[in-house]
Amino acid sequence: xxxxxxxxxxxxxxxxxxxxxxxxxxxxxxxxxxxxxxxxxxxxxxxxxxxxxxxxxxxxxxxxxxxxxxxxxxxxxxxxxxxxxxxxxxxxxxxxxxxxxxxxxxxxxxxxxxxxxxxxxxxxxxxxxxxxxxxxxxxxxxxxxxxxxxxxxxxxxxxxxxxxxxxxxxxxxxxxxxxxxxxxxxxxxxxxxxxxxxxxxxxxxxxxxxxxxxxxxxxxxxxxxxxxxxxxxxxxxxxxxxxxxxxxxxxxxxxxxxxxxxxxxxxxxxxxxxxxxxxxxxxxxxxxxxxxxxxxxxxxxxxxxxxxxxxxxxxxxxxxxxx
Numbered sequence: 001x002x003x004x005x006x007x008x009x010x011x012x013x014x015x016x017x018x019x020x021x022x023x024x025x026x027x028x029x030x031x032x033x034x035x036x037x038x039x040x041x042x043x044x045x046x047x048x049x050x051x052x053x054x055x056x057x058x059x060x061x062x063x064x065x066x067x068x069x070x071x072x073x074x075x076x077x078x079x080x081x082x083x084x085x086x087x088x089x090x091x092x093x094x095x096x097x098x099x100x101x102x103x104x105x106x107x108x109x110x111x112x113x114x115x116x117x118x119x120x121x122x123x124x125x126x127x128x129x130x131x132x133x134x135x136x137x138x139x140x141x142x143x144x145x146x147x148x149x150x151x152x153x154x155x156x157x158x159x160x161x162x163x164x165x166x167x168x169x170x171x172x173x174x175x176x177x178x179x180x181x182x183x184x185x186x187x188x189x190x191x192x193x194x195x196x197x198x199x200x201x202x203x204x205x206x207x208x209x210x211x212x213x214x215x216x217x218x219x220x221x222x223x224x225x226x227x228x229x230x231x232x233x234x235x236x237x238x239x240x241x242x243x244x245x246x247x248x249x250x251x252x253x254x255x256x257x258x259x260x261x262x263x264x265x266x267x268x269x270x271x272x273x274x275x276x277x278x279x280x281x282x283x284x285x286x287x288x289x290x291x292x293x294x295x296x297x298x299x300x301x302x303x304x305x306x307x308x309x310x311x312x313x314x315x316x317x318x319x320x321x322x323x
Contacts, residue, residue: 004276004280005025005280005308005312006279006280006281006308007021007025007026009281009305009308010025010305010308010309010312011026013305014044014045014046014296015036015037015039015040015043015044015046016040016044016045016046016094016095016296017305017306017309018036019033019034019036019037019039019040019095020033020095020309020313021309022036024309024313024316025309025312025313025316037095037097038097040094040095040096040097041096041097041100045094045294045296046091046094046096048293048294049087049090049091049293050091050096050100050101052087052293053087053104053106056109056112056113056114057084057104057105057106057108057109057110057112057113057114058083058084058109058110058113058114059082059083059084059086059087059088060080060082060083060084060087061083062083062084062114062117063083063084063085063114063115063116063117063123064083064084064085064086064116064117064132065080065083065117066080066082066083066291069083077289077290077291078288078289078290078291079238079288079289079290080290080291080292081238081288081290081291081292081293082291082292082293084110084114084123085132085135085136085139086238087293088135088139088142088143089135089138089139090236092138092139092142093236098142098143098144101143102143102144106143107124107140107143107144107145110123110124110145111123111124111145116132123136124136124140124145124146124147124150125149125150126147126149126150126153128168128169129166129169130154130157130164130165130166130168130179130182130183131166131178131179131182131183131239132166133150133153133154133183133186134154134182134183134184134185134186134187135182135185135186136150136186137150137151137154137186137187137189137190138185138186138189138190141189141190141193141194142189142193147190150186150190151187151190151194151196151197151200152199152200154183154186154187154200154203155199155200155202155203158203158206158207159172159173159174159175160173161173161174161175161210162175162180162206162207162209162210163175163176163177163179163180163183163206163207163210163211164176164179164180164183164207165179165180166178166179167179175210177211177214177226177230177241177246178239178240178241180207180210180211181211181241181245181246181249182239183207184204184207184208184211184249184253185249187200187203187204187207188204188249188252188253188256191204191256192256204253208250208253211246212262212264212265213264214226215264215265215266215267215268216230216243216246216247216250216264216265216267216268217230217231217243217267217268217271218267229241229242230242230243230271231243231244231271231272231275232285232286233245233275233282233283233284233285233304233307233311234284234285234286234287234288234307235284235287235297235304235306235307235310236296236297236306238288240288243268243271243272244272244307244310244311244314246268247265247268247269247272247314247318248310248313248314250262250265251313251314251317251318254317254321255317260321260322261317261318261321261322265318269314269315269318272311272314272315273315275311276311277303279303280308281303281304281307281308282303282304282307282308282311283301283302283303283304283307284297284298284299284300284301284302284303284304284307285300286300287299287300
């Protein structure tokens with residue numbers, strides 16, 4: 001395990017985090033972390049979010065925005081994070097067993113009652129935004145919905161340079177770091193759950209190459225960072241890209257593929273390591289503004305248990321594999 005991790009602090013946490021610390025940092029036997037994981041549905045953050053589900057299967061009455069959201073004030077109030085897609089993302093990323101939501105037929109309820117704010121499209125069909133479709137693909141395979149068409153959508157909408165851009169519908173032909181990472185996460189979740197197809201495998205690996213060729217944070221043309229946001233770490237990251245968010249994805253992908261870390265990530269790993277504080281923690285950046293059900297991590301500038309876990313897990317994987 002990566003040295004100097006405040007492990008007692010990380011394990012003194014909600015089950016949503018503790019089970020992952022036990023599995024990925026302490027490397028505890030399965031009977032230990034599965035018992036902790038099972039508690040997500042009945043206590044702490046997980047139980048609180050589950051209790052907020054609407055009878056029609058949604059949260060906050062909407063697919064991507066709450067039913068009461070005033071689009072005219074969007075620029076000043078920020079994106080709300082309480083609607084169905086954001087809540088499903090959270091529960092899935094926390095590790096809630098899908099059977100908990102399958103018991104009340106959440107996937108079927110959403111198919112019947114939930115529509116995207118864009119064009120009133122059916123929920124499990126997705127829409128035109130790459131990030132939204134990536135999350136819907138991951139949530140769909142998690143809950144057992146038929147999202148085969150969405151997996152194929154990513155094959156059809158990959159851009160010539162290898163990645164994706166949510167602005168493709170506006171004519172963009174250059175991939176985005178943010179859109180590409182969120183698309184990759186959806187494709188990897190689909191592949192882990194179903195095995196994928198030759199076409200989705202090829203699309204995923206091409207998207208990974210787009211980021212790796214750029215060392216996860218550089219412009220291909222100049223070698224300079226694409227923006228100051230690449231090493232701005234926040235939890236939850238929502239839609240935003242960072243080298244930590246990307247490195248955590250590549251850890252999952254490498255473990256699934258049975259491959260070692262790609263050396264083109266070396267500089268990104270150096271940046272992640274440099275952000276560690278003397279007490280072994282990583283600090284929370286500026287969280288996204290907008291309505292939340294409740295806070296689950298530290299305020300800006302304070303040690304973040306979630307960022308500390310994710311960064312320590314990435315470094316543990318990297319250091320062990322490259323020793």
